[in-house]
Amino acid sequence: MAQAAAGSSAPRSHTVEFNHGKIARDMAVRRAGKIFMIFAPIVGYFFLWAPIIILIVFSFNASRSVGQWRGFTLEWYSNIFNNIAGSEARFSTSEMLQSFGTSITIAIITTLISTALGTMVGMSLARGNYPGKRIVDNLLFLPVVIPEITQGVSLLIFFNLIFNYLRGNGLNAAPGLGTIIIGHVVFTVSYVAIVVRARFADMNPRIEEAAADLGATPWRTFWRITFPLILPGVISGGLLAFTLSLDDFVVTFFLSGVGSTTLPVFVFGLLRTSVTPEINAISTLILIMSTILIGIAMVLQGRDNIAKTA
Amino acid sequence: MAFNIDLSSSSGYDPREKRRGGLLALPAVLWLAIFFIIPLLFVVGISFMTRGTRGAFISPELTLDNYARIFSPTYFSVFVKSIWIAVLTTIICLIAGYPLAFFVATRKSRWAANLALFLVILPFWTNFLVRTYAWRLILGNEGLINAVLVGLGIVEQPVQFMFTDFAVQVGLVYGFLPFMVLPIYATIERFDFRLVEAANDLGANDIRAFLRVVLPLTMPGVIAGCILVFIPAIGSFITPELLGGNQGLMIGSLIQRQFGGTGNWPLGAAASVVMMGIVMLALMVYAFASSRRK
Numbered sequence: 001m002a003q004a005a006a007g008s009s010a011p012r013s014h015t016v017e018f019n020h021g022k023i024a025r026d027m028a029v030r031r032a033g034k035i036f037m038i039f040a041p042i043v044g045y046f047f048l049w050a051p052i053i054i055l056i057v058f059s060f061n062a063s064r065s066v067g068q069w070r071g072f073t074l075e076w077y078s079n080i081f082n083n084i085a086g087s088e089a090r091f092s093t094s095e096m097l098q099s100f101g102t103s104i105t106i107a108i109i110t111t112l113i114s115t116a117l118g119t120m121v122g123m124s125l126a127r128g129n130y131p132g133k134r135i136v137d138n139l140l141f142l143p144v145v146i147p148e149i150t151q152g153v154s155l156l157i158f159f160n161l162i163f164n165y166l167r168g169n170g171l172n173a174a175p176g177l178g179t180i181i182i183g184h185v186v187f188t189v190s191y192v193a194i195v196v197r198a199r200f201a202d203m204n205p206r207i208e209e210a211a212a213d214l215g216a217t218p219w220r221t222f223w224r225i226t227f228p229l230i231l232p233g234v235i236s237g238g239l240l241a242f243t244l245s246l247d248d249f250v251v252t253f254f255l256s257g258v259g260s261t262t263l264p265v266f267v268f269g270l271l272r273t274s275v276t277p278e279i280n281a282i283s284t285l286i287l288i289m290s291t292i293l294i295g296i297a298m299v300l301q302g303r304d305n306i307a308k309t310a
Numbered sequence: 311m312a313f314n315i316d317l318s319s320s321s322g323y324d325p326r327e328k329r330r331g332g333l334l335a336l337p338a339v340l341w342l343a344i345f346f347i348i349p350l351l352f353v354v355g356i357s358f359m360t361r362g363t364r365g366a367f368i369s370p371e372l373t374l375d376n377y378a379r380i381f382s383p384t385y386f387s388v389f390v391k392s393i394w395i396a397v398l399t400t401i402i403c404l405i406a407g408y409p410l411a412f413f414v415a416t417r418k419s420r421w422a423a424n425l426a427l428f429l430v431i432l433p434f435w436t437n438f439l440v441r442t443y444a445w446r447l448i449l450g451n452e453g454l455i456n457a458v459l460v461g462l463g464i465v466e467q468p469v470q471f472m473f474t475d476f477a478v479q480v481g482l483v484y485g486f487l488p489f490m491v492l493p494i495y496a497t498i499e500r501f502d503f504r505l506v507e508a509a510n511d512l513g514a515n516d517i518r519a520f521l522r523v524v525l526p527l528t529m530p531g532v533i534a535g536c537i538l539v540f541i542p543a544i545g546s547f548i549t550p551e552l553l554g555g556n557q558g559l560m561i562g563s564l565i566q567r568q569f570g571g572t573g574n575w576p577l578g579a580a581a582s583v584v585m586m587g588i589v590m591l592a593l594m595v596y597a598f599a600s601s602r603r604k
Binding site: 029030040041050054121139147153155157160161193247268279 | 325327328329330331332333334335337338339341342343345346347348349350352353356367368406407409410412413414426428429430431432433435436437438439440441443444445447448450452453454456457460461484487488491515516517537538541542544545546547548551552562565566569575578579582585586589593
């Protein structure tokens with residue numbers, strides 16, 4: 001079969017003899033491949049980074065228009081902290097800072113809950129052996145692949161019906177920080193579980209066996225041996241949860257009530273109304289923030305890799 | 311289908327402890343059951359109900375009208391268009407992402423490999439809203455591309471890129487490219503390149519070696535990448551909203567509008583259910599494709 005396929009492109013010689021035409025063609029293919037492999041990644045990286053770099057550069061541009069460069073300025077940064085953005089847009093620095101505070105509060109509580117739940121379920125999947133483990137595994141997989149908008153809509157319906165029922169019974173309940181945090185835990189817990197579980201996979205189980213052999217109780221083994229070893233995984237899982245929560249727009253958009261506007265929801269409001277250089281400044285600050293967080297998470301994981309190879 | 315690492319056979323915990331390990335899963339399982347699975351069932355239930363009157367969003371009379379409307383020409387065309395845009399996004403991401411993943415995975419020094427990977431991952435984790443917005447600076451009428459085109463005298467008037475399907479397409483490819491690169495990278499990194507040498511020695515040129523050896527063996531990453539791009543692309547809401555304006559209506563915006571002030575919740579729920587159906591279909595294709603490979 002292979003011969004028939006080969007025969008279609010170049011006649012196969014059964015004696016050992018050089019087919020100079022084929023060699024020349026193959027060398028040309030290799031050269032073309034090499035050139036392609038130089039240009040394709042350049043184009044790829046350019047595509048990934050150009051918008052980010054342009055955004056940052058133009059947040060310092062003295063001109064209001066992106067089309068021209070009129071020199072360096074910090075005016076837009078100073079504007080967003082002095083209640084100014086654009087000529088006609090209504091902008092409030094206190095609203096911006098308040099939404100930032102809300103985002104941070106939500107991200108911290110989300111991180112605490114989903115790190116605890118995610119670490120436990122990650123450990124149970126890595127070390128446990130119980131009926132229904134496959135179901136747990138697939139259940140954790142679902143929030144990662146179900147579109148965010150479906151999650152947002154389903155929780156909106158869910159809370160609306162529950163709150164209606166509660167109001168019908170004289171209890172007061174409204175969407176706000178609590179509903180947002182609940183939604184954020186749903187889509188961050190899986191990420192923590194994945195990272196923690198991967199950390200378990202890298203760990204030598206003999207160390208735990210040794211602790212058990214030396215008479216340590218499972219509880220003591222966990223806190224003295226297992227937990228310190230998985231801690232970098234727990235921290236980087238927590239940082240991912242924090243970043244995901246801080247950056248989330250879609251789920252938050254559906255779950256936020258009055259007075260629970262987060263920074264992304266606030267920025268989305270600005271983006272819908274106008275394009276001003278001040279938005280570039282806010283966006284640059286947000287980019288720097290998430291870059292720092294992810295940088296820390298990656299360094300933590302990178303250190304693991306170094307430890308693993310040593 | 312999910313994360314297939316099983317270490318349960320070896321560790322310092324005895325079998326009784328391992329069974330009790332199920333208890334550790336309980337809090338997360340309960341959380342997801344109550345705040346993820348049950349709400350999804352609510353969506354399915356509501357999709358068969360009627361729009362409420364006088365302040366109520368839902369009235370519990372059962373009907374199939376919502377689905378009839380979804381499959382009426384007006385709404386159905388939005389679905390067809392969304393699927394088409396998502397498929398196109400997946401294909402473009404694959405063509406652009408494979409060489410990039412190949413490049414990252416074949417760096418020789420550890421330092422270069424880490425940097426190459428870092429440069430792909432970082433944009434992936436930065437704020438999606440901000441990254442999408444950045445394209446306005448490039449594609450807008452006063453944006454960078456039009457400034458260059460007009461400046462060089464190639465066009466008289468700025469070209470309208472923004473608020474078109476083209477802008478949505480660019481934004482989606484940009485937003486989801488890392489989802490394609492990372493799984494492919496993971497499979498190429500494990501690939502044994504001596505197989506290519508073997509194929510070369512047996513007379514295959516590089517194209518043939520790639521098509522017959524490298525590509526089939528990295529197929530799991532390709533399939534995973536396609537799924538990871540297709541699903542968020544079909545459910546995308548931010549990108550069509552920010553770059554597409556009114557012209558670029560996709561399922562995501564259609565659903566969101568039904569949950570606004572004057573929207574129709576049951577209709578929005580039905581649209582969500584149909585979208586979930588498409589997603590489930592894609593996941594089944596994925597599960598089938600990966601089980602056949604084993």
